[in-house]
Amino acid sequence: MTLTAPGRASDHTAGPGTATSASTSPTARGLWRGARGMVAVGVLVVLVAVIAALFTGTSTEGRPLDPADASLTGGKALAQLLRARGVRVERVSTVDDVVRLDGPASRVLVTDTSFLSADEVSRLSRTRAQRLIAGPVSDLDRLAPGIGPTGETGSRSREPQCALPAAVRAGSAFMGGALFTVPRGSTGCYPGSDGASLVHTPGDPSVTVVGDGAFMTDRRLAEDGNAALAMNLAGDRPVLIWLVAPDEPQAVPGSGEASAADLIPPGVPWAVVQLGVALVVVAFWRGRRLGPVVVERLPVVVRAAETVEGRGRLYRARRARDRASATLRAACVSRLVPRLGLSGEAAPDEIVAATALRTGHDAIWVRSVMYGPTPADDAGLIALAGHLDTLERQVREP
Incomplete structure (x- = not known):
């Protein structure tokens, strides 16, 4: 009796002369099957990098109508044009600075008063500088007496339709936003259905109110007559006092006010996210199922x-x-x-x-x-x- 285990191979099936072989030449399908994991990782890393660049490198967020901000909503381009024209542009963030620079030869540009107290608004209203108020500013009744809001309209290219020299010389401009009443003796330009989006009241000091300051931003300055209108309104005095909100205080390392998150550079979190995604993809790629069985010649044939x-x-x-x-x-x-x-x-x-x-x-x-x-x-x-x-x-x- 032959002592054999169940399922053993017979002697006559394991000879050197009957061994089979398969071609080991690489095929296009095999190359793709082996490289598709790395290709997927590369594509995903590039995709994450592009998304990170879109969200961080091309951000248009900034400080609206700030002469030091070069973003699309900033006013740095207008400030440079005014300086090139010989106007002294002073960027200030307190009423004390406005009072220090105050005088008949100055014009104060106000775009926001939400950071001012009631006492500071009162002090600002008593200055002698000519006033240019841009956008929907609160406390308008104290800074521009007699001029009140009547509604809103969409901002678009509009014709001045008035006799104000600054608007006539500029022509059409990107105006709209808030609409205002036009008191007796005042001039209303760029009218809407319920009022004018630019109102000029002569006097000492004179007051000019515009419903939307977007025409002064870097995004709109090169369109229509926006640059001419902005320079005519803001650059008619030797000194422009540009009032902006104070800068947010930054935590200084070593001061005890900075947390661990404040000390991490802005690009590090995105780099960690990219590395994490790449790690997950590689883990899935390496943990994929086994491929087909590869037939290869045995180095030694052992008899059953x-x-x-x-x-x-x-x-x-x-x-x-x-x-x-x-x-x-x-x-x-x-x-x-x-x-x-x-x-x-x-x-x-x-x-x-x-x-x-x-x-x-x-x-x-x-x-x-x-x-x-x-x-x-x-x-x-x-x-x-x-x-x-x-x-x-x-x-x-x-």
Whole structure:
């Protein structure tokens, strides 16, 4: 009887002459399958970098109508044009500075009063400088007496339709926003349905109010007659006092006011996000399922008999007669069942009865051979192997 384990390879199927081989030349599909993970990582990193640049590098947020702000909403371009014309532009953020520079030869430009107290607004209203109020400023009744809001209109290119020299020389401009009443003796320009978006009241000091200061920003300054109108209104005096909100205090390292987040440069969080995304993608790429089985030539061909002998020596060295007998019996049953015409799910009683009927042996003896106890020694194991071989031969050749 040949001692073989279930599922072993036969000797005649493992020869050097019958070994198969497959082509190892790279194909386009194989190259793409191997490189698509890295391509995906690269595309994703570039995508995150572009999004980060869009949100950080091209941000248009700034301080509206600030002569020191070069963003699209700032007023740095107008300040430079006025300085080139010879106007002294003073950027201030307190009423004390306005009072220090106050005089008939000055004009104060006010774009926001929300940061001023009631007392500071009163002091500002008593200055002698000519006033230019741009945008929907609060406390308008105190800074521009007699001029009140009547509604709003959309900002667009409009014709002046008035006799004010500063507006006539400029022509059409991007005006709109808040609309105001035009008191007696005042001039209203760029009219809307409920009033004018530019009102000029002569006097000492004179007051000019515009409903939307967007025409003075860097975004709109080069359109229509916006630059001319802005310079005519703001640059008609040697000194322009440009009142803006105070800068927000910045935490100074070492002062005890800066947190750990304040000390991190702005670009570091975006870099960490990009690295995190790349790490997740690489983890998914490396954890993907295994590819197809690759057929390759074996360096050494081992005969099936040598495998069986090696396993037998291991069983003998460990005195594993239980494992050896179970292996022999399982192998014998697996070969007898199809020869007896039974299914793979046949019960032991059916196998024993069919074997006894085919060989003529007593069913009790057949059961002891095929499903009996473990042999007590090596001699019993050898005898069991002989009995199994006899049963298998008699079933194969009745």
